[in-house]
Amino acid sequence: MTRDNAAIARTLNEALPYLTRYDDAVVVIKLGGHAMGSEEGMASFARDVVLMRTVGINPVVVHGGGPMINELLARLGVTSDFVRGQRVTDAETVRIVEMVLAGQVNKRIVQAINSAGGRAVGLSGKDADMLVCDQTDPDLGFVGTPTEVDTRLLHSLFRDEMIPVIAPIGTGEMDETYNINGDVAAGAIAAALKADRLLLLTDVAGVKDATGEVVTDLTAAVLRRMTEEGTVAGGMIPKTETALAALEGGVRAVVILDGRVPNAVLLELFTSHGAGSMIRLG
Ligand SMILES: Nc1ncnc2c1ncn2[C@@H]1O[C@H](COP(=O)(O)OP(=O)(O)O)[C@@H](O)[C@H]1O
Numbered sequence: 363m364t365r366d367n368a369a370i371a372r373t374l375n376e377a378l379p380y381l382t383r384y385d386d387a388v389v390v391i392k393l394g395g396h397a398m399g400s401e402e403g404m405a406s407f408a409r410d411v412v413l414m415r416t417v418g419i420n421p422v423v424v425h426g427g428g429p430m431i432n433e434l435l436a437r438l439g440v441t442s443d444f445v446r447g448q449r450v451t452d453a454e455t456v457r458i459v460e461m462v463l464a465g466q467v468n469k470r471i472v473q474a475i476n477s478a479g480g481r482a483v484g485l486s487g488k489d490a491d492m493l494v495c496d497q498t499d500p501d502l503g504f505v506g507t508p509t510e511v512d513t514r515l516l517h518s519l520f521r522d523e524m525i526p527v528i529a530p531i532g533t534g535e536m537d538e539t540y541n542i543n544g545d546v547a548a549g550a551i552a553a554a555l556k557a558d559r560l561l562l563l564t565d566v567a568g569v570k571d572a573t574g575e576v577v578t579d580l581t582a583a584v585l586r587r588m589t590e591e592g593t594v595a596g597g598m599i600p601k602t603e604t605a606l607a608a609l610e611g612g613v614r615a616v617v618i619l620d621g622r623v624p625n626a627v628l629l630e631l632f633t634s635h636g637a638g639s640m641i642r643l644g
């Protein structure tokens with residue numbers, strides 16, 4: 363055996379208990395807009411997802427795309443504001459949000475996974491009424507909070523070893539279109555599936571404390587305190603609120619990690635040290 367083969371064999375040996383542990387597990391991965399910058403980054407993410415599927419995990423990709431929405435809004439001369447990490451969404455904005463997320467961004471991820479040898483299916487929460495929403499807050503306009511999550515379509519795709527890629531768009535009781543924050547959509551889907559892991563991929567190494575250090579292990583109580591104190595702010599608010607709701611909804615653990623790091627997902631799932639901030643109920 364050459365040196366390289368020996369190293370690969372050692373790595374695989376280390377990974378083996380984790381591979382077995384995760385067999386037939388459900389892992390929901392939220393890919394944030396800031397984490398999907400480069401083509402190489404996207405290709406690497408797609409390879410990781412295909413590898414997960416190959417070892418028997420059921421991956422579900424839920425994506426964001428905030429920067430891509432901002433770019434088109436700017437080109438069209440439409441302005442939008444954020445309140446506690448959520449976009450204030452009027453009727454015109456929601457049409458643009460759906461176009462960007464369910465069209466451009468969703469298909470880019472589907473294509474990357476299929477190029478890496480997987481069989482991805484691109485959906486939004488409107489498909490098979492997967493995400494039915496109520497209005498989150500009248501001040502935010504067409505921003506939705508999922509109230510009913512129908513996972514039957516996802517289970518059919520699991521049986522056929524396909525990889526669902528879901529844009530965070532939902533439908534309302536009156537057939538309205540709702541813009542759902544990507545983290546919120548991923549959390550609702552993970553809870554409905556009682557997922558083994560919810561991975562929130564973003565552009566920071568994890569949840570940072572007041573001194574700027576990443577906290578690797580967090581309990582729900584500590585995270586709640588950090589949010590009340592204001593250490594957690596902006597786009598991190600929907601992530602931490604999602605993490606807490608998902609844990610209470612039956613997800614085993616939530617990890618917030620840097621999606622731009624090569625093989626971030628594999629490092630988290632298949633090494634003993636993991637990556638980012640892991641949050642558990644307590
Ligand atoms: N305590 C914190 N730890 C880490 N990041 C934080 C914290 N508070 C606020 N943030 C901000 O949250 C951002 C991540 O949210 P966001 O930009 O919405 O990401 P994404 O597009 O991946 O969903 C980070 O880039 C950082 O600026």
Ligand SMILES: CC(=O)N[C@@H](CCC(=O)OP(=O)(O)O)C(=O)O
Nearest residue numbers: 394395426427428448449543544
């Ligand atoms: C209600 C709300 O804020 N929706 C988000 C949906 C996209 C998203 O969540 O994108 P990131 O994950 O890249 O931040 C938005 O309009 O930007």
